[in-house]
Structures are given as structure tokens and as C-alpha cells.
Amino acid sequence: MSNQPMYSIPERFRKIENLHIVFWLIKDMSWAMLWKPLGIFMIFPTVSVALLITWQTRHLKAELYHNLAVDFWIFANCYWMATEFLNRDDLRYYTIIPFGIGLVFIAIYYLFILPKEKKAAELEA
Template sequence: MENTPLYSIPAKYRKIENLHIVFWLIKDMCWAMLWKPLGLVMIVPTVSVAVLITWQTRKLKAELYHNLAVLFWIIANCYWMVTEFLALPDETRYYAAVPFSIGIVIIAAYYIRVLPAEKTEAMANAG
């Protein structure tokens, strides 16, 4: 048997994450089907649950960084959808790159700075 540590998440958090997937899928289906009113309404629960998930996992650095990146991904995704629904000029959708980029920076910060520091600390505490 492996000595790999188990990672578990509380059931109530898992249910919220699963609900978030449902909201996100409905929002994106509305986008694809051009169901504008429902798509715009679905922004609120999709972003709200992403914020809730991020808040709930704030004490676990790996989860916090990844959930922040997902939150910015959803914000970018919602903005892009709105630009298409409102028939804004094509150039305006490129501003979605801002929150997408913030998400990339957050993930990069985690893997370049936070994770190596945690590994170094764990090795120091083990030895």
C-alpha cells in the first residue's frame, strides 16, 4: 500500500462545488444557445458560488490559489459572454484577457513561489 497522503474535502464543500459545475454548465449552454436572459441571470449564481468556494478554502493555500484562478476564469468567461450577448464591438471582448491573465499569474505564483516554499518547509520540519 502506498504511503501517499490522502486528500479529502468536507462533503458540504463538495456539494457546493458540484452545484457550481451545474450553474457553470447552464450559463455556458445559454451562451451557446443564445438564450440571453437566462445566460445573464446565471452569471450571478455562477460567480457567487465561485466566490463562496474560494472563501471556504482560503486556509488551504493550494485550494485558495486554484480557486482564485477559477474565479478569474469565470469572470473573464462571463465578461466575454456579455460582450457577445450585447453585440459590443469585437475589440471589447479582448478585455477578457485581463481576468484570464490575472488567473494565470495567480497559478504561476502558486507553482513558482508558494509550492516550492511549502516543500522546503516540509523538508525542514521532517529533518
């Protein structure tokens, strides 16, 4: 067994994450199959559960920043689906905004927060 620190999350959080995957798959399947009413409906549970996961893990910086990136990925994904359903492909390019914001959260974490946390851990050791 490794002496690496173990990461685990409470079971109730894991259940919510698994539910989120189901919602996201139904939303994307609806998009692929052009089931517009179901696809549009699934935006709400998919986004809601993603935001709940972000809220629940807000005390762990790594989880918070990664989940914020996922939230913006889902917003972009839902917006993109809606533009296709409404035959407004000209508006699809605006997905760059939430996708870009998600990348900014990831960059902030890996460029600033993680190195700071590693340095603090080294000083404690």
C-alpha cells in the same frame, strides 16, 4: 495502498462545488444557444458560488490560489459572454485582463508558494 498523504474535503464543500458545475454548465449552455436572459441571469449564481468556494477553502493555500484563478476565469468567461450577447466583440479582447490575473495566481503558487511549502516539509522530515 499508497503511503501518499490523502487529500479530502468536507462533504458540504463537495456539494457546493457540484452545484457550481451545474450553474456553470447552464450559463455556458445558454451562451452557446444564445439564450441571453438565462445566460445573463446565470452569471450571478455562478460567480457567487465560485466566490463562496474560494472563501471556504481560503485556509489551504493550494486551494485558495487555484480557486482565485478559477474566479478570474469565470469573470473573464462571463464578460466574454456578455460582449457577445451585446454584439460588442470589440470589447472581447479585454478578457485578457482577468484571464491574465488568473494565470498570475497560478504562477505565484507554483513558482513561490509550493516550493516554499516543499522545502518546509523537507525540513520537518
